[in-house]
Amino acid sequence: MSRKTADAVIVGGGIIGAAVGYHLAKAGFKVTLLEKKFPCAGSTGRCIGGIRAQFSHELTIKVMLLSIKLFQNFKEEVGDDIEWYAGGYLFLAFDEERKRSFLKAIEIQRQCGLDVAFVSADECARIVPGLNTEGLIGGAWCPTDGQANPFKVTFGYLKRMRDLGSKVYTETEVVGININKGRVVSVVTNRGDEFFAPVVLNAAGPWASEVGRMAGVSVPVTPDRHEALVTEAVERCLDPMLVDYRSDGCYFLQHYGTGHIIGCYTPVPLVPGYRLDSSDEFITEMPRRMIRLLPKLSSVKVLRQWAGSYEMSPDGNPICGRTSIEGYFVAAGMSGHGFMFGPAIGKLMAEMITTGKSTIDLSEFRLDRSFTKSEAMR
Amino acid sequence: MGHGNRTKRAVKKSALNSVIVCRCEEISEDEVRQAIKNGYHSPEELKRILRIGMGHCSGRGCMRVVARMIEEIAGIPIAKLQFPKSRPPVKPIKLQLLGQYRYESENS
DSSP, X not given: OEXXXXXXXXXXXXXXXXXXXXXXXXXXXXXXXXXXXXXXXXTGGGXXXXXXXXXXXXXXXXXXXXXXXXXXXXXXXXXXXXXXXXXXXXXXXXXXXXXXHHHHHHHHHHHTTOOOEEEEHHHHHHHSTTOOOTTOOEEEEEXXXXXXXXXXXXXXHHHHHHHTTOXXXXXXXXXXXXXXXXXXXXXXXXXXXXXXXXEEEEOOGGGHHHHHHTTTOOOOOEEEEEEEEEEEEBSSOOOSEXXXXXXXOOEEEEOTTTOEEEEEXXXXXXXXXXXXXXXXXXHHHHHHHHHHHOGGGTTOEEEEEEEEEEEEOTTSSOEEEEOSSBTEEEEEOOTTOHHHHHHHHHHHHHHHHHHSOOSSOOGGGOTTSOOOOOOSOO | OOGGGBOXXXXXXXXXXXXXXXXXXXXXHHHHHHHHXXXXXXXXXXXXXXXXXXXXTTTTTTHHHHHHHHHHHHOOOGGGOOOOOOOSOSSOEEHHHHHHSOOOOTTO
């Protein structure tokens, strides 16, 4: 067994691990990131790339406002073009109850300084030409929300992290975490290496509860299977992410860089577990839902379908911070929003690890909370 | 939005003086070579950073060439490489056509 040392070991090569790793490396830490397959192999690489500040919790909105700023400045700060595009997010309301829930969230969002409004059905059709407005009451519209390329963001962070002297090991699975007197000591991998570090971060996404168990820490994160599809590239026809929250709704956007339309829906009932095969149900149901909203898409061709895991926490909010084991941190349970939270969580967790305190107080997301404040705009 | 509306784009500059490996996404041999030299030694990673294999043919046209290039440049035998999973539908199908099919249940 080879013994190695680091200032911090990060478990997981998705957006969260990469972003925290980059910010730690920037602060002078020698980081070792361990990824059991390859970067983006888990949830990050399967997400559709939407980025929004339209949430119902003040803290989530503040975190997302920071994240959007970091996405905007990514090229200057980190170096890669991540295809950031502020096309906005349009949440559709087809009944009064949904409208009320949007209005309530908009009030909080506006207090946080977000440029957001409830707009009429006609205005929705102006924002999305060709939108089927049958039964539509209106929509929650924020033009500063947007999209970026999850691969480019994650690989961009990892590249800078390596340039700053940190290490990334792919195809390397963590099989054990050693604790001594309530303090984290080392991480053992399937390759027989042992990495000694005073700081270990669990950024294992849907596998966060397993990686928690290795340290004797209970992390209540469970995977939910979501499916997605991508169409061929077509000329620009859709600017924002279009979100239809009906039980038979869906959400999709047109990728700004390439012209592909990417979307998914939340299955009812939810599908817990790690299964990531493609279903016939999704590939027939999703096109119907997309065409119902935007009939002009009917002759666009589907290239591919796939599945990924939402890493759900009990209340739909992230789990970020310290644990009962000294030096063992967790940043997981992003509940379907890990990619968009990534840059901000990366910066804030790195602050917490290096200085003991983050510039935005994340204590509402701590592991030992009661999990009672559910997110309304999941 | 028929065929006439597909994205019309000029051939990328990087593709002009090089052999094209991925025809769907216009990825040149030079780009693949550079990425492998930059340390991306798996078809899965190359797919994600270059979009190689993400186009109409889903990698049927390019993945074997990519595998040979990895073997040649990085010295990893093709037999040891992991390839991206093939995803349905095998060929591009219109949304309308897929949506006409009524799916009954997992077991029917």
